[in-house]
Amino acid sequence: MTLYKNKYRSETHRLVGRDYSQEGVYFITICCEGKICFLGDVQENEVILNDWGKIVEEEVLLSIEKRTDWAFHQWVIMPNHLHFLIEIVTSVDTHCSAYLQQQTLHRKPRSISSFVAVFKSSVTKRIRKSQNYEGQKIWQNNYHDHIVRNQDSFNKIYNYIGNNPMMWQKDKFYM
Secondary structure, three states, rough: HHHHHHOOOOOOOOOEEEEEEEOOOEEEEEEHHHHHHOOEEEOOOEEEEOHHHHHHHHHHHHHOOOOOOEEEEEEEEEEOOOEEEEOOOOOOOOOOHHHHHOOOOOOOOOOHHHHHHHHHHHHHHHHHHHOOOOOOEEEOOOOEEEEOOOHHHHHHHHHHHHHHHHHHOOOOOOO
């Protein structure tokens, strides 16, 4: 008997067969629940972070500091989403002990999905401790990703992220 009969399972949007812990360049977008502007505002083409946005920024900087085998080429925090252009520079050996190999692991350590899960969790824990938290869900389930396959694509995404605050009112996440 299958528990819940897959009622709560969402299909993956990841490339089948791709190991997201191996070397590569990834464009990642994480969105706030309901595209609500929880993280700040854009004024005169500049992002003004509120208290929650500042927590997100601190966690981004901690992530950059901790992941020395990753290059964070470009990133931006917008009022209701954030973008990363991340390169996994050094493949990380993710072999586990015999005991762990018998377990079903949903996320590979040091992978993009592991990074996003830990990032969201860390931010959420800190926001829940803040005075401005009223019990609302902060993040949408999952995240958007795109594997960057060539220099032209890299350049376009790099510029897109850098120009995102100036293009806010034309952004698909603008609310």
